[in-house]
Amino acid sequence: MKTKKAANIIFAVFFTVMLLLTLFAKDLYHLTLPKVAVEKVTRQVFPAEVTGPDGMVYETRRTVPAISKKALHGDIVYAVNETEDGAFLVENFVTTGEALEDIIEIKGGVLTGTKVIIGSDRQIGPGQQVLITEWDESVALHTARELGEDMEGYAAEMRNCLRNDIFYIVGVVVASVVVVLLCRKFCKGRLRLLKVPVLILWCILVCFFLRATIVLPGEWIPDKLIDWDGWKVNMERYPF
Amino acid sequence: MKKILGKSILLLCALLFLLPILLTVLHSFGTQSVDAENFRLTSLVPSGFSLVGYYDLLIEHFYVLRNFWNSVFYACSITCLNIVVSVPAAYAFSQARFKGKELLFFFYIMLMMMPLQVTLLPNYIGLRDMKLLDTPFAIVLPSVFAPFSMFLLTQYMKGLEQSYMEAALLETKSVFRIMLQMIVPQLRTCILAVFVFVFAEYWNMVEQADIYLKKETLKPLSGLLAIGEGLTTSEVLAGSVIFMIPIVILYLYFHDSLEVGLESMKL
The missing domain is CATH 1.20.1280 (Monooxygenase)
Incomplete structure (x- = not known):
């Protein structure tokens, strides 16, 4: 016994x-961590207009920092702070400029080369630990819902x-x-x-x-x- | 004097048998007592106490835990299914009368006597053709029909009183009712003994996992420890201690039944 x-x-x-x-x-x-897709803030070419000394308006180009529109949550962008303990989100308030197709100019708030979140498979918040992955179906679905996009097969x-x-x-x-x-x-x-x-x-x-x-x-x-x-x-x- | 000498020899033999287990347990808690390159013990007793092996194994390497649960799943499912299959088969071999019974039983015994390596290749071909390689079924299916437990149960059933069977046959003609309500309750100790044997056999399996499974996520802990890939020696020793515990628990639970079962099977 x-x-x-x-x-x-x-x-x-x-x-x-x-x-x-x-x-x-x-x-x-x-x-169990939220899966996120990231993109770096890169310098992109935007069309610009300059007025010449003769008063004529000329079309030219300017290279400015820009990010995907998906990365913007109002005027907030979530940047990724990668540490030894993992990747954590940092909230950044940004000033935006001109938009071109699916990218938008960043005038201030994040530096070129910073990794920003362009999609997640669930709601994210500042300070949260995340898992950086490729852009996949679950990330795409949640992001589409967040952005109110109509996505084929979503319903x-x-x-x-x-x-x-x-x-x-x-x-x-x-x-x-x-x-x-x-x-x-x-x-x-x-x-x-x-x-x-x-x-x-x-x-x-x-x-x-x-x-x-x-x-x-x-x-x-x-x-x-x-x-x-x-x-x-x-x-x-x-x-x- | 003779008695003391005899006891001393027996004690020495017991110690010799226990030595590998003792060394494994001792060195799993030791520090720097194992030459990692040659996998050789540098001293009989470890110099200090450390839980590094256990920490690394259980906290740092998640796959070890996954393989541990694989082992639990394989051993439990194979044992239970094997007994479910063996009891009716043993009943048929011990009680039923049909042509070729002895010959069939002889083939069964032959199959049991064959070393595992002989049946590995035919099993591999069969599993490959059924597209079951690299699935848990590759391990479970061939093992469910292993004849060892059926042989033990048959031997035990042959020793049961025939008058009980005859009396039961007067009550009902249902073979399943007789088997479930009359035979199985009498087989309790024997089934428990078989349970321990089969569980221990499949808890320790190495070759099947190595041959039938390529995915690391499906392999049992025994397979991982046997290869020791990606693990340090202290982790392997810690893993061996963890690997022993379920068998010890099983023995503590069923050692009474094991002794009675073996006695009644005249083994």
Whole structure:
């Protein structure tokens, strides 16, 4: 009996530790970061008009810093500050100038060569840690929604997402009921000690699942799983 | 005097058997006690205490944890499915009467006696043609039908009282009902013993993972530790200790059943 009890304790402790280490692993945490696409502020050629000494207006060219229109959030541009701990967002107020097709002139606020965000797969805010990726479908979809652009297949994609969300939620609820019933059925007698660890592990798994996937909007969720400062900042952002 | 000498020899043998495990555990907590280039212990006892190996393995290398859960998945699914398949097969071999039963059983035993390397290639070809290579099924499917557990269960079932079967046959003609309600409850200790054997066998598998799987994300921890690619020696030692723990837990749970099961199977 003592051996079984020891085995129960070792089992619960060992697998809880392994599960926690897995769920709170750095690499896994990186997967939960907002994916962003970046572009450097570059010098672009814009048409210009100059008045000559003879009073005639001549067409000429000028090279000025410019960014994609996608990078602008009102008069804010999110620049990326890349550190050893990862890439973080810095809010920059910019003064814009002339627009040309999909680029816009920057008169001040960011320097040439600065990496700025042109799209993200969820809402982003200053100070947030992000994962720099290529321009992909998820980034494109969210950016298009943010910009109010009409994108082919966007509505269908959203419907699919909603359907998936409902499917996942129903799946989680059903699986939770099954786990509870199995615990009640099998965790009796010598195995009764297992009931609490199993249910705790299940709750952690479900929380992680909800955290990692779909149910909550990205901006409601703290940036790190265990980051008390982050929690505090995020709590302050909540409407209540 | 003879008694003391005998006990001393036995103790020495036990220590010799335990030495690799003791050294692994000791040096996994040690500092600079392993010559990393030659993978050789520089001293019997580590000079200091350090958890660097564990930290690097569990915090820095996420893929180790992923491979650990792969091992858990493979070992658990193979063991459970293997028992589900073996119990009816063993029931048929021990209780049913049909032509060629002995011959079929002989082939089964032959298959069991063959070394793993003999069946690796045919399995590989089969899996390749079924487009199952590099999927978890490549590991699970061939292992589910491994004959070892079926053989053990058959031997045990042959020892069951025939009068119970005859009495059960008077009650019902359903073979499944007899098997589930009469045979399986009697097989409890034997099934637990088989569970331990099969779990341990597939927890430790190396070759199958190496041959059937190319994707690192699908490999079990045993495969990773056997190669040790990308890991330092202290990480491999720490990984070995972590790798041992589930087997120790399993033994602590089922050692009673294991002893009774082996005894009843006359092994």
